[in-house]
Amino acid sequence: MAEFRQDRFAASLSWMSDSPFRLAYIVRAVTPGSFRHPAASVEDMYRPEYRAWTDGGTVAITP
Numbered sequence: 001m002a003e004f005r006q007d008r009f010a011a012s013l014s015w016m017s018d019s020p021f022r023l024a025y026i027v028r029a030v031t032p033g034s035f036r037h038p039a040a041s042v043e044d045m046y047r048p049e050y051r052a053w054t055d056g057g058t059v060a061i062t063p
Contacts, residue, residue, distance in 0.1 A: 012045075029061040 001012040009025050025040065036058050043051035 027059055032061045032063045034058060034060045 001010075003010040011023070015021060023040075023042065027037065037056060039056045040054045041051065042053075
């Protein structure tokens, strides 16, 4: 499942391994400027004690 919303991206996946994995997302620029973006988060729906966050940051959009 993947949902592209106006203010966020939501996805669901099955991962049955103990190995780490990496997810990526792309920022869609609609207005030039400097913007802060919140941390991305991931959690296990059935075991919410398993979760992780990235650092927040900034992105500069130039015309």
